[in-house]
Every structure is written in C-alpha cells, then in structure tokens.
Amino acid sequence: MWVMLIFHFSSEPYQKQTIIPFLHQHFNEDTVRRLLPDVTVHYLHSAISAKSDPFGFIEFVFRKSAHMFVYGVFAIVVYIALYPLRLKLPYSMLASLIIVAGIASLDEWNQLFTGGRTSTIRDVGVDVSGGMLFLLIFILLSKWARYIKSKNVKKSALL
Template identity: 35%
Template sequence: METRSNRYIIGIWLVILAAWILFVFHLSSQSFDQQTIRPKLQAWIGQEQLIRILPDLSITYLGKTIEAKANPYHFVEFIFRKSAHLFVYAMLGAIWFMLLRVVMKGRLLAPAMLSLLAAVSLAALDERNQLTSLNRTGNRMDVVVDFTGACIGIAVCLLLLAMVKLFYRKGRSR
C-alpha cells in the first residue's frame, strides 16, 4: 500500500520527468541555426588562438573526420553537441531511474533496466523527430551516445545510493 508521502514523491519525479522529456523534444525540434554555438564562440575567441589551444586531434564520426586544427570551431561545436547528448540523457536516465526506484519500492536492477529501455526508446524518437526538423539530421550513432549518457546517469545514481547506504550503516554502528 502506497503512503501519501510516496505518492507525493512519485508525483514530483513524474513532473520532473515530464519537464525533462519536453526539454529534450524542444531541443530536437530546433533548427541547427537555432542551436549552433559557432557565432558566440567566434565572438569569444579568435580562430588562431583557438587553434593554438586545441590539441592536434581528429575524430571520425559517421564516416567524416573532424580535425581540431583544420576546423577548430566545428571541432569544438561537435564536442559540445556530443557532450550535451551525454548530459541530457544522463539526466534522463537518472530521473527515470529514481522515479522507478520509488515506484518499485527500492529495487535497483529492474528500475535500472527499464530506465535504460525508456531512455533508448526516447532517444530513437528524438532522432526521428530531428529528421522532420529544419537543417537537422537524425542518426543511429546519436542513439548510442544517448544510451551511453543514460548508463552514466544510472551508474551515478547507483553509486550515490551505495554511498548513502554505507554512510547510514556507519552512523548506525556507532
């Protein structure tokens, strides 16, 4: 039987989850021009200075090579965008996990697996949504990046829960 407190906590997590999902779809509905950081980056730092501070590094993604020294603004934006994918889906995975953990009364494995399934499903829908957005492309590799982000978010939650449990046990043994 659920207590009033549990229903309240579930409600809060549901609101947070809904807001985060709306945020994800808002971002994926924006055009590339609405999301690009290049103009701000170019206003903030000159190309020659950026070339000097970037490592001599290249990344191959979807068959295209992105070179830091040859196209520094593109390189920084690529790193920023993929990092944003990781962060957004880490948060999504963590939020879903915490919600399901409360619903499933403290269990860990089932909420973790269901959270990953939900996150990868939303990532696929997100990429599908991008196919219909102006100047955007959806691709399967971003779903892998998003899945990785969700794994990181859930792993952080599990680590924090383990630490809380450890501190709680240490406090009770005194």
C-alpha cells in the same frame, strides 16, 4: 517535463542551436587551434579535426556532451520514478535504459523533420551511453551515501 525539454531542443533547427558564431565572436580561432590537441573524430561521413576546424570540433564535443548530460539526467529521473515498483536493481536499470533508448529514438525520428539536423542511430547510442554512465554514477553514489550513513548511525549508537 524533461521529455518536453528534449523534444523542444530537437525541434530547433541547427542554425538556431549552433555555438560557432558565439565562439567566433568571443575567441581567437588561431589561439584556440594552438590550445587544442591534434585530435580528429570520425563521425558519420565526416572528419572533425581540432586543428583544422577548432570551433567545429568544440561544438561537436559540446553537442555530444549535452546529449549525454540531458539523457543522463533523464535516466536518473526514470530510475527514481520506477523506484516505487520495487524492481531489483538490474531490472530497474534496464527498464530505465529501455525508456531512455525509446525516447532517444523518437527524438532522432523528430529530427528527420527539422531543418539542418541529421538523424542517426549513432546518436541514440550516445544518448543511451549518457544514460548508462549517469545511472551508474548515481547508483554508486547512492550506495556509498547509505554506507556512510549506516556507519554514522552505528557510531552514534555506541556513544
């Protein structure tokens, strides 16, 4: 189901997804420009400057963050789906990230055929980074929750 959502969004043309018209409608560009730090991101063959193009910068950060979120959640879903196989932790993480990389690659290939979209291996890196980050956070939180639960069980056994 999550993969279908990914491919649905990657099949939409850029013009349908851009948030720049929304930003122009609801925010004053000069005010936003003053609030943003003087940061420029070099991505592919362009420089995205927060000061010279604040809405373009916000959209860039928003889109890359959305990629990281979507693929982060996907990595967790895959990891949980692999749990019944009882793979050791490094192998289940690696398998999850390989599947994320495969779907991200297919997603970029799909974008080759979508109007106004660019397809780049760098975006696969962003997607896999999101998967890795979310997976690490999920695993650490899971281990911490088990630790807290085991401490509570030991305390209740003493009472």
